[in-house]
Amino acid sequence: MRPDDLPQIRELNIFKGISEESFDELMRASFLQTFPAQMELIEEGEPADFLHVVVEGCVELFAQSNGRESTMAMVYPVSSFILAAIMKDAVYLMSARTNKKSRVLMIPAVSVRHVFDTDPAFSKAMVIELSSCYRGVVKEHKNLKLRTSVERLANRILRYRQKQQNDQITLPYDKKILASNLGMTPENLSRAFNTLKPYGVKVEGNKITLSDVEQLAKFAKPSKLIDDQSV
Amino acid sequence: MRPDDLPQIRELNIFKGISEESFDELMRASFLQTFPAQMELIEEGEPADFLHVVVEGCVELFAQSNGRESTMAMVYPVSSFILAAIMKDAVYLMSARTNKKSRVLMIPAVSVRHVFDTDPAFSKAMVIELSSCYRGVVKEHKNLKLRTSVERLANRILRYRQKQQNDQITLPYDKKILASNLGMTPENLSRAFNTLKPYGVKVEGNKITLSDVEQLAKFAKPSKLIDDQSV
DNA sequence: CGACGATTTGAATAGGATCAATGGGAGTGG
DNA sequence: CCACTCCCATTGATCCTATTCAAATCGTCG
Incomplete structure (x- = not known):
């Protein structure tokens, strides 16, 4: 861990309010490392040795079984992943790979628990943090069980619009991954x-233009209890 | 709260090791109530006022959206539900109803947080507890995204067999609910x-008899990281 | 007994997946 | 700079899975 990085880390929400002593202990054996895109950070089934925190970039959580693979979630700064495995001292349930060049803070599991x-x-x-993750998965699960694939896409587009505050949307990652994340094929x-x-959705590469948000929303029927990040 | 119930409650895992003082505070404003079957305990979207703990019986967690409904999970003793909403002081993401006559401990959210x-x-x-719940949903989500409906059923049967320690299995609830829980229609x-x-699966009412577990398992290809409750 | 809901079965339909083929960019190496 | 390759993305055709609709059966409960 380079001393330069410490102040920036200290500001992260998950460290807000903790004592200097605690912070020092957490940082002592931690790494803040930059990884290139497509680097596998975690493999499901392995023991959870480190709590990972995405500080910069983007990390894909995915799972495999029986020859199939599915994108479970995309993790953006500043969020941890695999916290539950750390707390339970269990194995990872999902694998993780960088989607783009990313800085990841890795804190030893023993330090976190102590x-x-x-x-x-x-x-x-x-x-x-754990509660937020939990609710995130529950929402994803509801999304998958209660909506058709086109509805999921429509709501996802509306979410991007909300986040990017623009009717001109840029897809944050490949359509292949988006498809898998939404539970469908490319x-x-x-x-x-x-x-x-x-419904006014025009696609050109990774750019999407919305010309009739009202109609799209009428079709998508977004729900606070599925789509709102803050709830 | 009747004094008779307290010793039993005290033994629950979630209260193990906590101080008398804490326990008293938690119990002071709590209820241990018996509900008949099909009683709605919680409605999604409502503020999370109480942490619920199933002490006896069985509770169904379900979600609705856009006229559709889906069973999200079945909660058995002794487990809490909706803990994340309590910790975040947020609204419930799922509704809950008793599936059979059940005793439920209800602890005020403010007490839990304090x-x-x-x-x-x-x-x-x-x-x-929260970590376990989180991992439970992740497994369910993997189950849904990585398997066909028949595979999900096969693995579910194997899970019941494991739990009931018998090749003669009794389905724990209606097939309608099982179907919804597995993400399919009745x-x-x-x-x-x-x-x-x-594959040696014989069904008679709510009784299932397995005559070739090996073949069934070969078809189901169970995975520790999806099916094992303990992992 | 009669009503109701759960379950099963059949037929038709719809939604998604798979397979195959093509176009298009990005990156690589000459 | 260009040719080449590779992978993503799109489209068409086909197949398969799962849903819907309809109807029959069964069991339970009042």
Whole structure:
């Protein structure tokens, strides 16, 4: 860990309010490392040795079984991943790879668990983080079980619009990954975009232009309890 | 809360190791109530006022959107539900109803959050519980994204066999709910059972008899990282 | 007994996946 | 700079899975 990086790390939400002592302990055996794109950071089934925090870039969580693979989530700064495995001292349930060049903070599991036991501010922060992750998966699960693929895409587009504050949207990653994340094949994603054309969705490469948000929203029927990041 | 119930409650895992003081505070404003079957305990979208703990019976967590409904999980003793909403002081993401007559312990959210802040043993227990819930949903999500419906059913049957330690299995609840939980329609569940007949699966009402577990397992290809409750 | 809901089965349909072929960019090496 | 390759993306055709609709059966409960 380079001393230069410490102040920036210290500002992260998950360290807000914790003692200097705790922070030092956490950082002592940690790494802040920059990885190139497409680097596998974690493989499911392995013991959870480090808590990972995406500081910069983007990390894909994915899972495999029986020859199939699916993108489970994309993790953006500043969020941790695989916190539950750390707390339970269990194996990872998902694999992780960088989607683009990324800076990742890696904190040893033992340190995390020890500071959790000794610093109430940190345990509070961890629980909030864990709760957010939990609710994120629940929403994803609802999304998958209660909507068709075209509806999922429509709502995803609306989410991007919200996040980018623009009717001109740039897809944050490859359509292949987006398809997998939405639980469909790339071919099907392509067709789903076409299905949304009548609702004012124009696609050119990774740029999407919305010309009739109202109609799109009427079709998508977004739900706070599925789509809102903040709820 | 009747004094008779307290010793039993005290033994629950989530209260193990916490101080008398903390326990008293938690219990002071709590209820241990018996509900009949099909009683709605929680409605998604409502503020999270109470942490619920299933002490006896069985509770169904389900979600609705756009006229559709899906069973998200079944909760058995002794597990809490909706813990994340409590910790984040947010609204429920799922609804809950008793599936059979059930005893449910209801602890006020404010008490939970306060004791969490003051008693390390309790915060530890809550985090373990929360982590388990998180990993449970992740497994369910993998299950849904990486398997066909027949594979999900086959693995579910194997799980029941494991839990009941018997090749004669009793389905723990209606097939309608099982179907929804597995992400399919009742009609499709019926057909999925038929598809598994060649693998030694015989169905009579809510009784299932397995005559060739090896073949069934070969078809199901169970995975520790999806099916094992303990991992 | 009668009503109701759960379950099963059949037939038709729709939604997605797979397979195959093509176009298009980005990156590589000459 | 250009040719080449590779992979992403799109499109068409086809197949398969799962849903929907309809109807029959069964069991339970009042």
